[in-house]
Amino acid sequence: MAGMGTFVITLFGGLILYAIIGWVVKEPGRQLQQKFIKLGDLRGMHKDEIVQKVGPPQSISAVDESTILLQWMATGYLIALIFNEDICQGVNQEIAT
Numbered sequence: 001m002a003g004m005g006t007f008v009i010t011l012f013g014g015l016i017l018y019a020i021i022g023w024v025v026k027e028p029g030r031q032l033q034q035k036f037i038k039l040g041d042l043r044g045m046h047k048d049e050i051v052q053k054v055g056p057p058q059s060i061s062a063v064d065e066s067t068i069l070l071q072w073m074a075t076g077y078l079i080a081l082i083f084n085e086d087i088c089q090g091v092n093q094e095i096a097t
Contacts, residue, residue: 026097029076033096036072036079047086 035054036042042050047070051057059071063082069092071080080093 026076028074032074042088
């Protein structure tokens with residue numbers, strides 16, 4: 001009977017630890033997402049204005065001569081914005097886990 005109690009306590013403790021670690025690991029992504037939420041509608045905003053509020057992107061890709069794709073990533077969150085002549089055209093992709 002004592003072995004069963006130890007098993008239940010260990011299982012319960014492991015589940016709590018798993019939840020805490022998951023929350024801590026994804027916190028940077030939640031903070032990044034909140035920065036973008038505070039900006040509101042991104043369409044029409046200048047690239048520099050967005051970078052000033054949320055920080056530099058982790059990835060920049062040229063789509064064509066005047067269009068670029070900027071991506072911001074943190075554990076648990078990714079957002080990709082498409083820019084034409086440095087003006088945001090909108091969200092190309094957004095993933096939150």
